[in-house]
């Protein structure tokens with residue numbers, strides 16, 4: 170996997186001050202994509218264990234609330250193994266931090282196995298606190314929405330959703 174950038178102090182992509190990782194590679198090609206340069210899977214820098222360790226160092230700062238994964242598409246099949254490696258290490262070394270991910274796939278698409286081996290996808294989802302799902306649709310663009318660009322996208326409480334089998338939305342009053 171390659172990544173475009175790491176933002177060590179991001180306040181736009183989830184609650185609090187967060188570390189954000191923008192991975193490279195995305196086949197959704199949404200019109201008016203905010204980050205079209207990252208559609209290319211080879212854009213940016215190689216993602217290595219040294220990259221993970223740099224992210225962990227940022228995450229350990231006491232005022233950092235968590236990690237956000239976006240792109241690009243973290244759930245492209247080529248990207249999932251490296252993203253899974255990252256979130257496993259975050260859970261081990263920074264267990265008090267939350268993990269959010271943004272995907273142009275819906276949760277239903279992810280769970281159906283359309284995006285690579287479903288065991289890897291399920292393992293990845295099991296480590297996340299929140300998934301913001303679905304493509305950005307310019308016809309449904311709404312600047313008043315928190316943490317998402319269009320009204321089709323959902324902010325999903327993943328632990329509650331996976332436990333109950335029904336989509337539970339994140340409590341936006343948090």
Ligand code: SF4
Nearest residue numbers: 195198199202241273
């Ligand atoms: S899923 Fe995100 S990165 Fe991919 S094309 Fe759509 S807006 Fe751009």
